[in-house]
Amino acid sequence: MCSKIQGSNVSKLVGYTYPKLHKGKEWYVDFYALDPATDTMRRKKYSISTEFRVAERNRRATEIINVVSSKLMKGWNPWVQTDNSRAYVLFEDCLERYLDYVDRMDRKKTRQSYHSRVNVLKEYIATRTTPFKYAYQFDESFCNDFIDWIFLDRESSPRTRNNYRGWLYGFSEFMVARKYIANNPVEKIKVMPENGEKFRKDLTPEMLKTMTKYLTEHDKSFLLACLMQYYTLIRPGELSNLKIGDISLKNQTIFVSKTFSKNHRDADVGLNKIIIKLMLDLDIFKSTSDCYIFSHDFKPGKEHVGSDQFNKRWKTMRNALKWSDCYQFYSLKDSGIRDLANSEGVVVARDQARHRDISTTNRYIQKHDVQPGTLNFEGNMVYEKPKAKDDAKDK
DSSP: OHHHHHHHHHHHHHTBOOOEEEOSSSEEEEEEEEETTTTEEEEEEEEEOTTSOHHHHHHHHHHHHHHHHHHHHTTOOTTOOOOOTTTTSBHHHHHHHHHHHHTTOSOHHHHHHHHHHHHHHHHHHHHOSSOOOBGGGOSHHHHHHHHHIIIIITOOOHHHHHHHHHHHHHHHHHHHHTTSSSSOTTTTSOOOOOSSSOSSOOOOHHHHHHHHHHHHHHOHHHHHHHHHHHHHOOOHHHHTTOBGGGEETTTTEEEEOTTTOTTSOOEEEEOOHHHHHHHHHTTGGGSOTTSBSSOGGGSOBSSOOOTHHHHHHHHHHHHHHTOOTTOOTTHHHHHHHHHHHHHHOHHHHHHHHTOBOGGGTTSBOOOOOOOTHHHHOOTTOOOOOOOOHHHHHHO
């Protein structure tokens, strides 16, 4: 047992194991290589067709082993698609190098601004579930997710979002010039219009009903996330941190801790009866209290999953419904505030959203009791448990 553990540690230190031929009903060559993104040894397999004669299979296996062994010894990694010799430079080192460059700039205001943006970028990296360690991971997908996070999770204006895009473009040029990456991943990210009108639009009552029907039939776990966004008005970054133990069925509330809330204050938020109804249908409360409500695949689990999963699943649904890009996951909050204010009054909506008072924009409103109007407000996303097929036939 001890020798196996030591062997595994040595393999991880080297970064790979040598390819090996396996014979049986299936012939294949496999080996393990370190995936820098997850810091684990992952298995790579090459199958050899059993249609070949035994001699031909052995010949092909020998060729695969020789070629793969040579590539591995030269630094090739099957999990990293790059020819850049600096691809494995730690991203943290890239940032430190960049800040050294920034500190030599003339204008103090520019230096402070760029330092602030780097801190925000680090904050975003800390929210990701997939480890982010190396320069090669700084790609278009990462940059897109970061810009979305700035605009949606941080509730930034289009101008702020565009300013971050501009800074990220410049930082990417720095990365390219120093051979950390081959191309600028921000080039294809478009600038958002800043004509005073919000790019993000709220959803019409008809759209909300269409979405609820679609998700009830195809993705009830994500429907719960959408109901939470619409009724509780809790931000995506906060939703990702909520645990089952934060729910009080007796008080019909959910607790948002100051450790992850945007305003850094504890709050009890009203939990609508429609949300509780779906939670019971999904057997949410059969999981232990320390489980995150939205772990992998939007199901309860012990592992924290970042808020970017909300936007990714939303895009899948949005494409299926053929909606415009202006309708985003955060549109549910806009729609919820609108509908709650129309139904129960603007004060109830303000308190449920934990918004700042207009006359004191720099000060968050103080802690308040849960407004009864939020608990039975129906709005336009009424979830109804599907009837059993047998019941439908009887009718």
